[in-house]
Amino acid sequence: MTKAPGYSSSGAKQSIECDRPLYFKLPRPELYDLNTDLEESYDCAPENPQIVSQIQAKIAAMIQTFPEQVKQAWAEPRSRKTAAVPVGAWPGG
Numbered sequence: 368m369t370k371a372p373g374y375s376s377s378g379a380k381q382s383i384e385c386d387r388p389l390y391f392k393l394p395r396p397e398l399y400d401l402n403t404d405l406e407e408s409y410d411c412a413p414e415n416p417q418i419v420s421q422i423q424a425k426i427a428a429m430i431q432t433f434p435e436q437v438k439q440a441w442a443e444p445r446s447r448k449t450a451a452v453p454v455g456a457w458p459g460g
Contacts, residue, residue: 396423 396419398412412419430441 398422 396412397407397410398415398419399407399409400411401407404411430438433441
């Protein structure tokens with residue numbers, strides 16, 4: 368069983384159990400300055416598109432060196448269409 372963080376209808380934190388790993392595709396990349404924002408509460412990706420692009424390019428190049436099963440697992444959630452999710456909202460909720 369995989370446990371993933373979630374929220375109840377009252378907004379209380381809880382765990383969600385399921386039979387397989389959960390993968391959430393973010394509607395857009397997120398970037399945080401962990402030197403000043405340990406809680407990851409301020410997404411600085413919009414102000415730093417060049418850094419986001421560099422990181423995405425490094426990840427794409429690195430993924431190509433992994434076994435086929437890993438490449439497929441990486442590609443699968445990215446092939447799904449993603450609906451717009453407001454900042455701070457829980458995906459699918």
